[in-house]
Amino acid sequence: MSGGQRKLAAVLLAGFLFIWGVVTIGNAESTISDLAAAGVRETRTHVWIWELSSVVAWLSIMPLIWWCVARVRPPRMGWSVVAFIFLLGLPVASAWHVALMIVLRHLAYGAMGEGYHFVGSIAHPYLYELRKDAATYLQFTGLAALAQWLLAHGDLLPKSESNPTATxxxxxxxxxxxxxxxxxxxxxxxxxxxxxxxxxxxxxxxxxxxxxxxxxxxxxxxxxxxxxxxxxxxxxxxxxxxxxxxxxxxxxxxxxxxxxxxxxxxxxxxxxxxx
Missing domain, CATH: 2.40.50.1020 (LytTr DNA-binding domain)
Incomplete structure (x- = not known):
């Protein structure tokens, strides 16, 4: 990438991480408040483990989403094919997210000498996670497409090194x-x-x-x-x-x-x- 594109990429990445950090803090604190209001006894440490394990799991998927958005797109493929491929990618991304999230939580709980149980009181936990993951997956896919479009239109034509004033x-x-x-x-x-x-x-x-x-x-x-x-x-x-x-x-x-x-x-x- 050119210098301008690297700067734009750094700004986009910083903005993405900042917004996601704010959302993560808001989710964690809201969960803590909701559990307290419902009379459910849960430690802040546990809630933050839940949130951070989910964040790390999604971050591990982002490179693959970025790669797919860059290559599975019109005009290389028709819109219907692109939509179908990304629809198939949803359960794959959700399965990876849930699996890694559970592993990380088991490791964190084990380090504290405790045991973690994913099922909890939710009747259909995997379906519940899939519904939540669908929104996150679509958001990340859309953000990747937008970021790649901005990078493609930003500072594509660098100035000549031998003549900095040349167009x-x-x-x-x-x-x-x-x-x-x-x-x-x-x-x-x-x-x-x-x-x-x-x-x-x-x-x-x-x-x-x-x-x-x-x-x-x-x-x-x-x-x-x-x-x-x-x-x-x-x-x-x-x-x-x-x-x-x-x-x-x-x-x-x-x-x-x-x-x-x-x-x-x-x-x-x-x-x-x-x-």
Missing amino acids: PLDRPTLTIVDGTTRHLLPIGTIDHICAAGNYVEIHMEGRVLLHRATLTGVETELGDAFARIHRSRLVRRDAIRSVQTDRSGDFAVSLVDGTVLSGSRRYRDQLTRSE
């Missing part, structure tokens, strides 16, 4: 359409490009943008700055750090960002200029 249009760019968004990408920021059906995936600065085009068409537009290393893969020559060839003639291309891409011996000669 993005002063450099060669590739115009792509990702969903409803049109981007002008400086060619020097693109690391590699992969075919994906009727689309191509453009990998740049740790991000992936989807563009409706053929790999051959993009290759023609980019010119000699990129080399085809596979029938479904292009790589920017200046991004190559090393090339290792095996006995079969196939090879592996290591990029400066640590990415390793496989290449076919059919396209080996196209890398001559980059070695």
